[in-house]
Amino acid sequence: MNDQPTITCADDDRIAWLRLRSVALPLANPISDAKVLTGRQKPMTEIAILIAEIETRDGHQGLGFSYSKRAGGAGQFAHALEVAPNLIGENPSDIARLWDKLCWAGASVGRSGLATQAIGAFDVALWDLKARRAGLSLxxxxxxxxxxxxxxxxxxxxxxxxxxxxxxxxxxxxxxxxxxxxxxxxxxxxxxxxxxxxxxxxxxxxxxxxxxxxxxxxxxxxxxxxxxxxxxxxxxxxxxxxxxxxxxxxxxxxxxxxxxxxxxxxxxxxxxxxxxxxxxxxxxxxxxxxxxxxxxxxxxxxxxxxxxxxxxxxxxxxxxxxxxxxxxxxxxxxxxxxxxxxxxxxxxxxxxxxxxVPNRPGLGLSLSERVAGWTVQQAEVGQRA
The missing domain is CATH 3.20.20.120 (Enolase-like C-terminal domain)
Known part of the structure; x- marks a missing residue:
């Protein structure tokens, strides 16, 4: 006779919707390091931020971001938008598998650099979602x-x-x-x-x-x-x-x-x-x-x-x-x-x-209202629950 308890898993939530934003975050003053003084780069005046917001069928949410300095922001946004549909309908708990799925979706342009930096925003959002759902800080x-x-x-x-x-x-x-x-x-x-x-x-x-x-x-x-x-x-x-x-x-x-x-x-x-x-x-x-x-x-x-x-x-x-x-x-x-x-x-x-270390759930972050004014482009994929 088997007296072991039956273990059931109710984790059947699915990713239903996501939003991507490309944000040009201005810096208070132009920034120069040695690469500027040697003529290799120009002073930095803004940072390109890629923001990913993910929401599941059951209403759980996650916030993630990536970034680029001086160049690459538009490219990150374009690549992220191209591979984003691969997340819809997936279980948000399967973070490592989803990273691999997104990476291979764009593998012909490489498995490092801009291609993976673009999917990094999704990865951070998924970890944020998982921690929030558990009621824990990351x-x-x-x-x-x-x-x-x-x-x-x-x-x-x-x-x-x-x-x-x-x-x-x-x-x-x-x-x-x-x-x-x-x-x-x-x-x-x-x-x-x-x-x-x-x-x-x-x-x-x-x-x-x-x-x-x-x-x-x-x-x-x-x-x-x-x-x-x-x-x-x-x-x-x-x-x-x-x-x-x-x-x-x-x-x-x-x-x-x-x-x-x-x-x-x-x-x-x-x-x-x-x-x-x-x-x-x-x-x-x-x-x-x-x-x-x-x-x-x-x-x-x-x-x-x-x-x-x-x-x-x-x-x-x-x-x-x-x-x-x-x-x-x-x-x-x-x-x-x-x-x-x-x-x-x-x-x-x-x-x-x-x-x-913040003790709020997930990253413990919420977007400022000022982000809307710095948004260069945005797109949504899927349908909100």
């Missing part, structure tokens, strides 16, 4: 290790910022409770970089966490020279000292210098990250969930990196990454950028150098 759904994460500010340290204003920005960040400061470096005149870093280190004191970011603008000899000169400042890390695909060069720097090396934000797939993990080419790996195609591929990268003993410091999009960082085994850093704040009604809390 961090709790994933399995949180902590209720807050270390955070550092980048937006106040760009190269277009005069030194006196840069010092004021560091004071402002510290007053807000932010726990670290990152400066952009990589100018054609390396002496200017060293002067700015030296001035900020003196201003902050010897022990306050300080990072620098060269945005891929050094070749190997220049990187070795600058890493050697920067050793004296006791930095948390030196970020992107080389081209983002130069795993071998980054690995050499990791082995040669005491100051940790960080990279990974420009990589757009687990496969690209695996090459850096395999070669031990970073002390801090910096995946960006929207850039790699959403939360599903991000979690694959996280597992590989943690198995290899690497610490993660996810790039940008703090509203999303604060949840993912809470699930890391090793204590992470999250990047504080206020640029996306106008998109949402909610704000993240920061105390004593740490960013608090």
């Amino acid at each position: 961090a709790r759904l994933l399995g949180a290790q902590r209720d807050s994460v270390r955070c550092y500010n980048t937006s106040g340290g760009f190269l277009h910022t005069p030194l006196d204003q840069l010092l004021k920005n560091t004071d402002s960040s510290r007053e807000k409770g932010i726990g670290g400061i990152k400066l952009k470096v990589g100018q054609p005149d390396w002496a200017l970089d060293l002067h700015r870093v030296s001035s900020v280190r003196k201003h902050l004191g010897e022990t306050f966490p300080l990072m620098v970011d060269a945005n891929q603008q050094w070749d190997r000899p220049s990187a070795r020279r600058m890493c050697r000169r920067l050793e004296t400042f006791d930095l948390i890390w030196i970020e992107e000292p080389l081209d983002c695909y130069d795993a071998e060069g980054h690995a050499e720097l990791v082995r040669q210098f005491d100051t940790p090396i960080a990279t990974g934000e420009m990589l757009t797939s687990p496969a690209e990250h695996w090459e850096f993990i395999r070669q031990g080419a970073a002390d801090f790996l910096m995946p960006d969930a929207p850039r790699v195609g959403g939360i599903t591929p991000y979690l694959r990268i996280q597992t590989l990196a943690e198995q290899a003993g690497m610490t993660l410091a996810p790039h940008f999009a703090m509203e999303l990454h604060v949840h993912l960082a809470a699930s890391h085994t090793r204590e992470p850093w999250v990047e504080h950028f206020e640029w996306l704040e106008p998109l949402f009604e909610e704000r993240l809390e920061i105390r004593a150098g740490r960013m608090l």
